[in-house]
Amino acid sequence: MKKERKTALPELLAPAGNMERLVTALRFGADAVYLGAEAMSLRNYADNFTADGLSEACAYAHARGKRVYVACNAFARDTDLRALPALLRQIRAAGADALIVNDAGVIRVARDTVPELPLHLSTQANTLNAEAAMFWHEAGIRRIVLARELSLAEIKEMRAALPDALELEIFVHGAMCVSYSGRCLLSNYIAGRDSNRGECAQPCRWTYELRERGHNGAYFGIEQDALGTYILNARDMNLIEHLPAVIETGACSLKIEGRMKSIAYVATVVNAYRMALDRYSAAPDEPLPAELSKELDYASHRPYTAGFAFGDPGAAGQAPQSADYVSEAQISAVVLSYDAQAQTAYVEQRNRFADGDVLSILSPGDIARTFTVRSIHNEAGETQQTAPHPKQRLHIGCIEPVQAGDILRKISGC
Incomplete structure (x- = not known):
C-alpha cells in the first residue's frame, strides 16, 4: 500500500x-x-x-x-x-x-x-x-x-x-x-573580520597546532594522531x-x-x-x-x-583530517547554444578540457548522458586540441543535444 x-x-x-x-x-x-x-x-x-x-x-x-x-x-x-x-x-x-x-x-x-x-x-x-x-x-x-x-x-x-x-x-x-548557528567570534579575534556582520574569515577551517606548557615554562608540541589538526x-x-x-x-x-x-x-x-x-x-x-x-x-x-x-x-x-573541499567532478564549460544539424555546441570554457575527453551533461532533470568531444574550434574557426583559456567561447563537437545553460563536466574516472 x-x-x-x-x-x-x-x-x-x-x-x-x-x-x-x-x-x-x-x-x-x-x-x-x-x-x-x-x-x-x-x-x-x-x-x-x-x-x-x-x-x-x-x-x-x-x-x-x-x-x-x-x-x-x-x-x-x-x-x-x-x-x-x-x-x-x-x-x-x-x-x-x-x-x-x-x-x-x-x-x-x-x-x-x-x-x-x-x-x-x-x-x-x-x-x-x-x-x-x-x-x-x-x-x-x-x-x-x-x-x-x-x-x-x-x-x-x-x-x-x-x-x-x-x-x-x-x-x-x-x-x-x-x-552555535553561526554565532561565532573567532573571526573577529583572529582576523579582525566580524562574522556577524558578513565578513567571516572562516578560521574554523584553518589548521592548528596544540601546545602544552611544561612545569619550567617551556612549550611542547602535542603530537596529533590520525585525527589530524583541523580540530574545528x-x-x-x-x-x-x-x-x-x-x-x-x-x-x-x-x-x-x-x-x-x-x-x-x-x-x-x-x-x-x-x-x-x-x-x-x-x-x-x-x-x-x-x-x-x-x-x-x-x-x-x-x-x-x-x-x-x-x-x-x-x-x-567534524572532519579534523582536512578542511579541503573535495569533488568527483569539475565543470568544463557552460552551453550557450546548440546547432542540432551540425551537432556542435557553442560553449564558454570554465576549466581546461581537450578534444577526445568524455564530458557529462548536467541538464535540468537529466544527469545520465555523456559524449566524447570530437572537435574544438575557436570563434575564428581555428582548430584547437585543448581549451585552456578561461571563459573562451568555443564550438565543440557534441552528438548529444544540449540547451543553453546546461553544464558540461568531467567526472573522475571517466
Whole structure:
C-alpha cells in the first residue's frame, strides 16, 4: 500500500550570490532564491545585488513564477539602522517577496517602513523551541529559519505546536558552523573580520597546532594522531537520503546553503534535490536512486554528515583530517547554444578540457548522458586540441543535444 502524503511538497530554496547563480538555481528547479543587497547581508564577500540588479533579479524570478527573499540579517548598530529605511524601500521597490531578518531593531524598523513585506527570521536567531517561535511570530515574523542544531523529531514537534500561519524553514544541505548557528567570534579575534556582520574569515577551517606548557615554562608540541589538526572543521550537511523524514516534519521550505558557491555547485545540488523531491511526490514508497545521492559527490564539498537531524552527531560531525573541499567532478564549460544539424555546441570554457575527453551533461532533470568531444574550434574557426583559456567561447563537437545553460563536466574516472 502506498503512503498517503499528508503534507504539500515543500519549497526548494537555493542560494543566489549573483545573477548568474540566480538564473542557474531557477533553471535547475529552485522554487525560490535568497540573496543579499549591497548592505546588511551576512555574505559581504558574495557579489550581492545593486538596486538595479535586485530589480532585474525579482523581475526574472517573477516572470517564471518564482520568489526572491532578500537577506538583511547582519547584526545591526545604530549607524546601520539610520540607513536601513532607504534600503528597505529599495528592496520593496525591486519587488522582493520577503526579508530575511535577525536583529530585533531591524524587525521593528521593517514593520514600520515596509509593513507589507513578509519577514523571515534568520537561523542566526537560534530558534530552538515553540515558545521562542511564538514570541517572534507575535513580533511580526511570518517564517522562521530554524537553528541547524534541531533534530527532525524536534522540528516535527514544534510544527504541531505552532499555528499554520507561522511557516518553518530548515537547512538540508551545505556548510555547517562549529559555533552555535553561526554565532561565532573567532573571526573577529583572529582576523579582525566580524562574522556577524558578513565578513567571516572562516578560521574554523584553518589548521592548528596544540601546545602544552611544561612545569619550567617551556612549550611542547602535542603530537596529533590520525585525527589530524583541523580540530574545528565541521562537515557539510547532506539530507538528500532522508527527504521522507524531512518532509514529514511539516517544514514548508528546504534551504540549500551556499551564496559564495559556484554555478556548478548550485546547478548540481539544486538539480539533485529537485529530482529527489519530484520523485518522492510521484512515488513516496520508492527508495532514492543511488545516482541521485551520488550527484552530490560531484559538487564541491567537505565530507558529509546528517548534522543534528537525528540527534547530536558529536565527533562524527567534524572532519579534523582536512578542511579541503573535495569533488568527483569539475565543470568544463557552460552551453550557450546548440546547432542540432551540425551537432556542435557553442560553449564558454570554465576549466581546461581537450578534444577526445568524455564530458557529462548536467541538464535540468537529466544527469545520465555523456559524449566524447570530437572537435574544438575557436570563434575564428581555428582548430584547437585543448581549451585552456578561461571563459573562451568555443564550438565543440557534441552528438548529444544540449540547451543553453546546461553544464558540461568531467567526472573522475571517466
